[in-house]
Amino acid sequence: MRQFIYLMMIVAAVTAGCTKTDKGQQTTAHDQQPKDTIYTIKAAMGIYGYQPERALQIVDSALIVGNMTELQAEQCRARIYCMSLMKERVDSLLGGPKDVCLDSAQAIGERILHNDTIKNDLRRRQDVLEILAYTARMKKDTTGWMQWTYELIDVCRQLGGPAETDALRSEAEVGAALHALGRREEGMAKLDHVIEVLSEKPDFKFNELDALIIALKRKILLLSSPDRYAEILPLARRILERLDKYENDPDAFHDGSLREPKTDEKRADYIHFYRSQAMNHLTAAYASLGERGNMQEVFKKLERDVRDVTAREHTARYNALQQQMEAERQRTIADKAKQTAVTIGILALLFLVFAVAIIIQNHRIRHKNHALAQQIAEAVKYKEKFRLLSDNTPDPSSLNSMTDEQLYQYIADIVIREHLFCDPNFGRETIMERFHLSKERVGSIFSKGSEHGRMSTYILKLRLDYAAQQLLEQPDKTVVQIASDSGFSNSAYFSNCFRQHFSLTPTDYRREAISAHQQ
Numbered sequence: 001m002r003q004f005i006y007l008m009m010i011v012a013a014v015t016a017g018c019t020k021t022d023k024g025q026q027t028t029a030h031d032q033q034p035k036d037t038i039y040t041i042k043a044a045m046g047i048y049g050y051q052p053e054r055a056l057q058i059v060d061s062a063l064i065v066g067n068m069t070e071l072q073a074e075q076c077r078a079r080i081y082c083m084s085l086m087k088e089r090v091d092s093l094l095g096g097p098k099d100v101c102l103d104s105a106q107a108i109g110e111r112i113l114h115n116d117t118i119k120n121d122l123r124r125r126q127d128v129l130e131i132l133a134y135t136a137r138m139k140k141d142t143t144g145w146m147q148w149t150y151e152l153i154d155v156c157r158q159l160g161g162p163a164e165t166d167a168l169r170s171e172a173e174v175g176a177a178l179h180a181l182g183r184r185e186e187g188m189a190k191l192d193h194v195i196e197v198l199s200e201k202p203d204f205k206f207n208e209l210d211a212l213i214i215a216l217k218r219k220i221l222l223l224s225s226p227d228r229y230a231e232i233l234p235l236a237r238r239i240l241e242r243l244d245k246y247e248n249d250p251d252a253f254h255d256g257s258l259r260e261p262k263t264d265e266k267r268a269d270y271i272h273f274y275r276s277q278a279m280n281h282l283t284a285a286y287a288s289l290g291e292r293g294n295m296q297e298v299f300k301k302l303e304r305d306v307r308d309v310t311a312r313e314h315t316a317r318y319n320a321l322q323q324q325m326e327a328e329r330q331r332t333i334a335d336k337a338k339q340t341a342v343t344i345g346i347l348a349l350l351f352l353v354f355a356v357a358i359i360i361q362n363h364r365i366r367h368k369n370h371a372l373a374q375q376i377a378e379a380v381k382y383k384e385k386f387r388l389l390s391d392n393t394p395d396p397s398s399l400n401s402m403t404d405e406q407l408y409q410y411i412a413d414i415v416i417r418e419h420l421f422c423d424p425n426f427g428r429e430t431i432m433e434r435f436h437l438s439k440e441r442v443g444s445i446f447s448k449g450s451e452h453g454r455m456s457t458y459i460l461k462l463r464l465d466y467a468a469q470q471l472l473e474q475p476d477k478t479v480v481q482i483a484s485d486s487g488f489s490n491s492a493y494f495s496n497c498f499r500q501h502f503s504l505t506p507t508d509y510r511r512e513a514i515s516a517h518q519q
Contacts, residue, residue, distance in 0.1 A: 176191065
């Protein structure tokens with residue numbers, strides 16, 4: 001038994017060692033919840049532009065682990081559907097025709113806009129209105145776009161602070177829309193107002209820079225007609241001047257706003273994107289005005305900038321590929337090590353299980369042998385006892401002269417008086433030895449001289465009657481003890497015979513008999 005315990009301890013140790021890698025991963029995953037989990041709004045919103053499928057998976061997982069409410073998940077889905085740069089991929093995910101993602105985003109936005117939580121939280125209402133305004137704009141629904149944008153501006157005004165800049169950004173969009181609708185003077189006036197307010201802001205940070213560039217771009221596009229190219233030049237130069245300042249001292253513009261690039265690489269891409277557009281506008285304006293020299297100078301700068309960006313992109317792409325290859329190599333090594341550890345662990349576990357099975361089987365065999373030896377010893381002892389008592393039995397000649405009925409009555413009295421049936425080993429051979437009778441005469445006694453027909457039936461009845469008496473008279477003894485005291489070597493066999501004979505289990509019989517006796 002001690003060896004068995006030791007082996008089980010070894011099995012537990014090996015199993016723990018084999019699953020160490022998996023367990024470590026599980027612990028890490030558990031520790032990540034909910035503080036460090038990758039399933040967060042921030043994680044989803046950080047990749048939805050180019051990885052909408054993964055972003056939607058993160059949203060679903062965050063909802064499952066409890067890091068996001070259903071309402072927050074709906075907001076995230078709506079933003080992913082309408083603002084992802086991979087709209088065709090999102091359309092495919094939704095299983096619909098082209099631009100079904102915009103319809104889905106609009107339906108979600110209009111539904112949750114009436115939610116009490118959204119109504120009472122200005123920032124969340126701002127987010128939903130941004131989604132609706134952007135969706136309407138992408139669907140070329142000018143009326144809807146204007147409606148949602150005006151509501152958005154009102155909410156931003158109520159929020160104040162950085163949201164004031166968001167309101168100005170939206171006003172610039174409204175100005176461009178009014179101009180497109182034929183209300184040119186009104187639209188241009190609104191754009192000029194936005195540009196003036198943003199330019200004169202004392203605390204001019206990135207959020208203001210981004211809003212100003214958007215407003216200047218909108219005005220440039222409205223001025224793109226042959227008779228107004230000269231007005232484009234100062235606007236494009238203002239964009240380039242602001243971008244140069246931002247490039248030379250990015251810390252001075254840092255405000256932590258959502259649109260601010262988070263890395264040097266993304267900041268360089270942002271500057272290149274808007275600088276290229278501004279230079280294109282300058283080049284087109286100079287060409288239209290016939291200023292060939294200025295046009296060539298700007299074009300050369302634009303060409304150098306494109307070359308620099310292209311080289312940087314190639315370098316970044318090469319570094320990313322190298323990192324990906326190294327990560328894949330490390331992953332392959334880790335997978336092989338894990339598979340080896342699992343294989344060794346399984347083999348060790350199988351070996352130990354086999355060893356434990358052998359030990360258990362040997363233990364059972366020893367237990368059976370011990371029980372058999374004990375039974376044999378008791379049988380020998382029992383036979384010896386009745387051999388010594390045989391001196392008190394009548395002379396065999398006198399017994400043989402009795403009829404079967406007389407001899408049965410004589411033997412039955414002794415069996416009952418001395419409780420011989422209570423010994424599990426009591427049987428035909430005991431009667432034969434005790435009373436010096438032949439096997440045939442013993443059979444005749446019970447088949448012809450009694451109503452039982454067979455000796456085994458007679459013994460079983462005596463034992464069951466005695467057990468029923470003991471169940472009532474010995475309430476402190478268990479059913480197992482009563483079975484043993486009544487001559488049954490197997491308590492399960494006793495219970496089965498008792499139920500067949502009395503139509504009650506021993507326990508039910510005892511309860512009913514005691515209850516009836518007390519009454």
